[in-house]
Amino acid sequence: MPLIPERPMSRGAPPRPDAAGFAAFYEENFDAVLGFVTRRTTCPQVAADLTADIFVAALEAADRYAPGRGSPSAWLYGIARNVLSSHYRGNVRERHAVARLNGRRLLDEEDIAALEERIDAERAARALAERHSALSEPLREVLDLVAVDGLTPREAAQALGLNQATVRVRLHRAKRALRAAYPAVTERTDRTDRTDRTEPVDRTLEVVS
Numbered sequence: 001m002p003l004i005p006e007r008p009m010s011r012g013a014p015p016r017p018d019a020a021g022f023a024a025f026y027e028e029n030f031d032a033v034l035g036f037v038t039r040r041t042t043c044p045q046v047a048a049d050l051t052a053d054i055f056v057a058a059l060e061a062a063d064r065y066a067p068g069r070g071s072p073s074a075w076l077y078g079i080a081r082n083v084l085s086s087h088y089r090g091n092v093r094e095r096h097a098v099a100r101l102n103g104r105r106l107l108d109e110e111d112i113a114a115l116e117e118r119i120d121a122e123r124a125a126r127a128l129a130e131r132h133s134a135l136s137e138p139l140r141e142v143l144d145l146v147a148v149d150g151l152t153p154r155e156a157a158q159a160l161g162l163n164q165a166t167v168r169v170r171l172h173r174a175k176r177a178l179r180a181a182y183p184a185v186t187e188r189t190d191r192t193d194r195t196d197r198t199e200p201v202d203r204t205l206e207v208v209s
Helices: 019-038 044-064 072-089 094-106 109-121 123-134 137-148 153-160 164-181 183-187 199-208
Strands: none
Touching (some): 019 072, 044 072, 072 137, 072 153, 137 164
16 A cells, blocks of 8 residues: 555546546546655646646547556556656656646645645655665666555556566565665564664565565
8 A cells, every 4th residue: 555545546437538528537536646746756846747747648648548458547657657757857748848837827825835735745655765766767666656656566567568477576676675775674573673764665565575
């Protein structure tokens, strides 16, 4: 389960390209997408921009959604991952720039305060994700989706376009790498003895075990 409880992405309602259908999909999944974003940024403006980008990309791809290739939530997490990767590579498409500008115009002081509150609530999840930063990208992306975002291995596989066996192998390797990097986690059995430094790693190992 994710570190920060939230309304999960829709498991059953598929995206629809018509305005009314996609509006319902947006309402059902907005909180989960915002959680995905605020677990990865500390800037309210960037959080608003990326959330807008993700839904713009989802709307554009809605008519290509194929139920046989995965659940709506896995599909949307896959889009969210791609948008976030594109953002940090500096390759955000021009149409996403329009969404970001619109997001900036819509942000007022209350919006910023609400986003800052959400970002603060996701602090533990960001700390956990930071512990994964030393891992290779293939291991980290699987581990983050499962341990930080709360996806099942099957959903993570669908979001990443991988088979479940590959995801489980990567989870095993990530767990082994974390145990090697933080051996104290495996040696301590009394939780009162553990420090804040090891608890995020211990939480990861608990989730992926």
